[in-house]
Amino acid sequence: MKKLLTGNxxxxxxxxxxxxxxxxAYPGTPSTEILENISQYEEIYSEWSTNEKVALxxxxxxxxxxxxxxxxMKHVGLNVAADPLFTIAYEGVNGGLVVITADEPGMHSxxxxxxxxxxxxxxxxxxxxxxxxxxxxxxIKHAFEISxxxxxxxxxxxxxxxxxxxxxxxxxxxxxxxxxxYVKNPKKYIMTPANAKTxxxxxxxxxxxxxxxxxxxxxxxxxxxxxxxxxxxxxxAAYLHAKEVFGDTxxxxxxxxxxxxxxxxFREFAEGVDKLYIIEENEPYMEQFIKAMxxxxxxxxxxxxxxxxxxxxxxxxxxxxxxxxxYKLDIEVPSRPPALCAGxxxxxxxxxxxxxxxxxxxxxxxGCYTLGSAPPLATGDTVICMGAGITAGIGFDKVNQMADRGxxxxxxxxxxxxxxxxxxxxxxxxxxxxxxxxxxLDNRITAMTGHQENPGTGKSLSGVEAPQIDIEGLVKAIxxxxxxxxxxxxxxxxxxxxxxxxxxxxxxxxxxxxxQPCALIKDVQxxxxxxxxxxxxxxxxxxxxxxxxxxxAISMKDNVVxxxxxxxxxxxxxxxxxxxxxxxxxxxxxx
Amino acid sequence: xxxxxxxxxxxGQGTILVSKILSEGLLEEGxxxxxxxxxxxxxxxxxxxxxxxxxxxxxSPTINKGEADVLVSFEKLEAARYVPLLxxxxxxxxxxxxxxxxxxxxxxxxxxDGIMEELKDKIEKVISINARVIAEELGEPRSQNIVMLGxxxxxxGLENIDWKSKIMKFLPERVHEVNIKAFERGINx
Ligand code: SF4
Ligand code: SF4
Ligand code: SF4
Numbered sequence: 023m024k025k026l027l028t029g030n031x032x033x034x035x036x037x038x039x040x041x042x043x044x045x046x047a048y049p050g051t052p053s054t055e056i057l058e059n060i061s062q063y064e065e066i067y068s069e070w071s072t073n074e075k076v077a078l079x080x081x082x083x084x085x086x087x088x089x090x091x092x093x094x095m096k097h098v099g100l101n102v103a104a105d106p107l108f109t110i111a112y113e114g115v116n117g118g119l120v121v122i123t124a125d126e127p128g129m130h131s132x133x134x135x136x137x138x139x140x141x142x143x144x145x146x147x148x149x150x151x152x153x154x155x156x157x158x159x160x161x162i163k164h165a166f167e168i169s170x171x172x173x174x175x176x177x178x179x180x181x182x183x184x185x186x187x188x189x190x191x192x193x194x195x196x197x198x199x200x201x202x203x204y205v206k207n208p209k210k211y212i213m214t215p216a217n218a219k220t221x222x223x224x225x226x227x228x229x230x231x232x233x234x235x236x237x238x239x240x241x242x243x244x245x246x247x248x249x250x251x252x253x254x255x256x257x258x259a260a261y262l263h264a265k266e267v268f269g270d271t272x273x274x275x276x277x278x279x280x281x282x283x284x285x286x287x288f289r290e291f292a293e294g295v296d297k298l299y300i301i302e303e304n305e306p307y308m309e310q311f312i313k314a315m316x317x318x319x320x321x322x323x324x325x326x327x328x329x330x331x332x333x334x335x336x337x338x339x340x341x342x343x344x345x346x347x348x349y350k351l352d353i354e355v356p357s358r359p360p361a362l363c364a365g366x367x368x369x370x371x372x373x374x375x376x377x378x379x380x381x382x383x384x385x386x387x388x389g390c391y392t393l394g395s396a397p398p399l400a401t402g403d404t405v406i407c408m409g410a411g412i413t414a415g416i417g418f419d420k421v422n423q424m425a426d427r428g429x430x431x432x433x434x435x436x437x438x439x440x441x442x443x444x445x446x447x448x449x450x451x452x453x454x455x456x457x458x459x460x461x462x463l464d465n466r467i468t469a470m471t472g473h474q475e476n477p478g479t480g481k482s483l484s485g486v487e488a489p490q491i492d493i494e495g496l497v498k499a500i501x502x503x504x505x506x507x508x509x510x511x512x513x514x515x516x517x518x519x520x521x522x523x524x525x526x527x528x529x530x531x532x533x534x535x536x537x538q539p540c541a542l543i544k545d546v547q548x549x550x551x552x553x554x555x556x557x558x559x560x561x562x563x564x565x566x567x568x569x570x571x572x573x574x575a576i577s578m579k580d581n582v583v584x585x586x587x588x589x590x591x592x593x594x595x596x597x598x599x600x601x602x603x604x605x606x607x608x609x610x611x612x613x
Numbered sequence: 614x615x616x617x618x619x620x621x622x623x624x625g626q627g628t629i630l631v632s633k634i635l636s637e638g639l640l641e642e643g644x645x646x647x648x649x650x651x652x653x654x655x656x657x658x659x660x661x662x663x664x665x666x667x668x669x670x671x672x673s674p675t676i677n678k679g680e681a682d683v684l685v686s687f688e689k690l691e692a693a694r695y696v697p698l699l700x701x702x703x704x705x706x707x708x709x710x711x712x713x714x715x716x717x718x719x720x721x722x723x724x725x726d727g728i729m730e731e732l733k734d735k736i737e738k739v740i741s742i743n744a745r746v747i748a749e750e751l752g753e754p755r756s757q758n759i760v761m762l763g764x765x766x767x768x769x770g771l772e773n774i775d776w777k778s779k780i781m782k783f784l785p786e787r788v789h790e791v792n793i794k795a796f797e798r799g800i801n802x
Contacts, residue, residue: 026640026648130651154647154674187674188636188648259674266673334677348679348703349696351731356690356722358623358714360659398719569719574658577718588754 034059036162041199044084050096053124074099088202114173118166142281149281242278253295365591367538374518387411409443553592561604615668622687627758763799
């Protein structure tokens with residue numbers, strides 16, 4: 023049967039067909055839907071782990087115990103999971119272990135652009151790179167087999183275009199491979215220096231040479247001979263773009279198994295063509311290898327290491343064809359940046375913080391609340407990575423004190439991010455006597471990636487009830503004194519203001535927990551469906567204060583300020599900030 | 614020859630759903646289909662695009678400057694933003710809906726006047742409707758996107774495909790009836 027699947031759906035399908043039994047991940051664009059789809063197969067135990075390192079360790083444990091295991095993450099997630107990856111590479115596997123890295127050339131929704139192919143030679147793990155949905159499904163099965171045959175974890179590298187593009191896929195059926203026998207083997211699975219030294223040697227002397235041999239003969243690396251004037255070595259989505267431009271008029275070497283790289287195949291191909299181009303996204307990963315072999319080729323001289331590659335870029339770079347421009351208008355088009363939703367629980371606390379702009383520094387983090395840094399709220403000085411909302415705050419605060427700037431540091435972190443890597447940061451803040459304020463925005467969901475469950479929501483990935491971890495209790499246990507904790511409703515502007523005022527004068531680490539579920543959660547939408555606010559036009563002085571809270575439901579058209587009642591959820595933040603009491607609230611909650 | 618369709622709109626408008634329905638129907642019709650979606654920070658009111666390319670054999674899932682055969686915009690301003698991707702001589706299908714971006718709501722930028730006039734002036738083939746008015750007449754403002762689906766199907770001459778069953782597959786049962794009506798209104802504009 024043929025079906026239209028995204029790369030992520032196809033990976034999930036391939037995982038199912040391959041007889042995988044355990045899957046774990048932390049959500050992150052563009053990888054999120056892989057686990058969401060896997061969780062629909064009852065045969066596979068699947069979980070949202072608290073972070074990517076945890077996910078990989080869960081997968082490794084399952085693999086050693088004898089089951090095929092899959093672990094998924096976005097590119098920056100692999101940085102978090104790098105620690106176990108490098109050692110699991112030494113230990114190898116029992117049941118196959120596949121680690122997905124979903125990279126983002128073009129950075130549509132990530133904080134950086136990194137080419138995770140480079141992790142493969144660094145960690146010395148085999149690597150596989152599919153180009154489209156059909157290959158996603160097929161290659162996952164290969165990846166499990168390679169993992170078991172060569173006793174190595176396999177890095178499965180995809181990109182946004184592969185993950186989020188749909189293509190036709192021929193479905194197969196699941197093959198139960200069962201659970202392999204586990205035989206206790208400390209020399210393989212306990213990486214003390216002595217064992218690790220043996221393992222490292224063994225890897226260099228046996229595993230890698232075997233993998234190199236495989237790379238040159240792998241069905242995943244294939245040459246398509248056509249006209250030999252031009253030869254193109256390419257991989258991943260770049261292959262599709264090249265094929266779109268040249269069709270069958272040039273020869274291709276498509277690399278699907280990309281660490282170790284196929285040296286003999288490269289040479290054979292290079293010798294067979296007049297002119298050789300390397301088309302790959304981001305880093306000159308294959309190009310450097312090929313050039314180091316003494317083979318002449320053209321790559322990053324004409325292609326950028328920044329951003330995605332597309333057919334147009336290839337056409338211009340190789341054929342020198344300027345594309346004909348499309349239509350052009352004489353209109354100035356205003357930008358449309360993403361914004362905190364109408365009724366978002368984060369708006370109130372951000373607005374309250376913005377009132378203290380000159381007295382505070384705000385170190386923010388990754389999540390919807392990153393948007394609090396954008397105008398008009400413009401509350402945020404830094405965003406680095408998951409968890410740094412707290413830890414960067416600690417460092418910032420120390421220096422602020424040294425320089426005697428008289429500014430308080432507020433570190434922002436969401437509930438899911440707190441579980442991901444915020445907890446260790448908070449431990450550090452307490453232990454090292456930071457004077458910062460940590461604001462945990464508990465909206466009862468992992469909102470940014472599309473509403474995934476987390477340890478605070480009371481549900482697991484498969485929707486079953488789960489123990490709910492109590493953030494306040496945790497914060498206390500970590501050592502924040504009860505008198506330095508405020509648990510507030512961020513819709514209540516007085517509560518926001520009071521908590522911030524208390525925090526400003528605190529001389530010890532201080533935690534504010536805001537509790538109000540994300541406005542887009544289905545039950546919340548239902549409950550608040552009839553609530554809304556509206557402007558009493560007789561009282562409105564057009565002072566525009568309400569416009570400055572950045573709620574997309576509020577607009578000023580033809581000098582009339584009003585709320586789009588279909589968007590508004592009656593959170594009343596605007597009502598509370600209006601200096602002229604011109605806003606009124608209507609409706610009742612649906613219980 | 615492959616045909617390329619670029620759908621643009623604002624997060625939350627249901628453009629992705631329409632793209633899914635379209636791709637599914639095209640696949641059933643025997644086309645090779647590639648669909649690609651880019652949603653930056655999903656659902657947060659940012660601009661959203663999806664691309665559908667269909668034909669006998671499709672490789673790349675991306676549409677670039679001056680390449681789209683058809684540009685479908687669920688909102689006026691987004692049409693203006695993405696027309697550079699429309700092929701010269703291509704068709705623009707646009708919903709006259711106006712949704713103000715945040716910088717405009719806050720008075721930092723201006724929502725331009727005369728977008729429709731400018732579009733019709735510069736582009737030879739423009740099909741426009743006010744899907745909101747139609748959807749509101751039907752009593753379900755959220756069915757705007759399905760009205761647009763009807764319009765797209767008509768413009769592409771794909772009426773022979775069984776779209777109704779696709780609409781039913783992708784939408785919850787309680788809104789089947791109103792959305793089928795919305796689809797018919799779109800087709801018969
Ligand atoms: S009550 Fe005010 S701030 Fe809250 S969603 Fe409605 S318009 Fe926006
Ligand atoms: S998804 Fe939820 S948390 Fe994120 S911006 Fe919207 S309302 Fe706020
Ligand atoms: S804050 Fe109140 S008075 Fe000022 S513009 Fe808004 S509704 Fe009018």
